[in-house]
Amino acid sequence: MGSDGASDRVLVLNPVSGSGDHVDEVVELAADRGFEIRKTEKGGDAKRFAREAAPEADLVAAAGGDGTVNAVANGVAAADALESTTVGVVPAGTGNNFASNIGIRGLEHAFDVIEDGRRRRIDLGIANDRIFVNSCVGGITAEASSETSSESKANLGVLAYVKNTVGTVGSFDSLPLRLKAATRPDGEHAHAWEGEALFVLVGNCRRFTGARTAQADVEDGLFEVTIVEDAAVTELLGGAARQGLLDADSDCIITRRTPSLEIESRRDAVEYSLDGEMLETETLHLETDASALEIAVGSEYRIDPDEEATNGGLV
């Protein structure tokens, strides 16, 4: 407790995330460790609670799904406290994609990590004036993505999205988009792409191509961008996917690493999902804020997830 009565560790608890049966256990674990607990009652509370707590608190933890982590990161940023406040992640959502990417396995483990885990400064994604930690997804999967199981995502990468969409949506309105991605931090040497996209997947801490791990390098100042052209559906229906051919090597799937990009719709506004929270806009400007957010990570977190194969996973 600070001298003015403000807590130095605050837990923002979403009681309705996931199946909603985490509340008692989280309250007990948090109380044992001296957290002040603030339960959300409606949308907008998590960001507000984090913004109010961050100027005094060394640690603000988010108990909920990716949306709650997103709100807490946005609140800490709104308080201008990213330099001084660490964010903790307590996985109590449906998918908990971000938590698993940073090596957090469950509720009790999350509190152990907050107590003793390494601190790392990771990149944040900025989409127009909002922050995201894990991913920004545009197109028809913006909603379908939350329904694709994490197991299926990890195994199939971007193919899981195409398959899931084909399975659940049935027909498609592809997006006429224009993308411009910088190849250097100063915005020089832009790559441009224009065409009909089924979806655009921008990963900060998460990747969508058929890599061995779903975690992207979140300390490199770069997004992993995947564009799936609408021709992918034809390939998929043609049986390429069943034979395992539709993946990062497909001509319909374009991948880029970039510190910033702009996505412009050539028709209507497009719905994007920022860590599961929706944003509708015609033009989306995305950039990374390198090493902006301090988080507590589990031992399975990898700075460079691709190094695992060569050095036995040690970082």
Ligand SMILES: Nc1ncnc2c1ncn2[C@@H]1O[C@H](COP(=O)(O)OP(=O)(O)OP(=O)(O)O)[C@@H](O)[C@H]1O
């Ligand atoms: N008390 C509440 N009642 C209703 N909605 C709430 C409440 N508190 C937060 N919310 C809403 O919950 C959403 C965030 O949910 P969150 O993403 O954390 O969980 P989830 O959807 O179960 O998990 P995941 O994103 O991992 O699938 C936000 O959109 C927020 O507005």
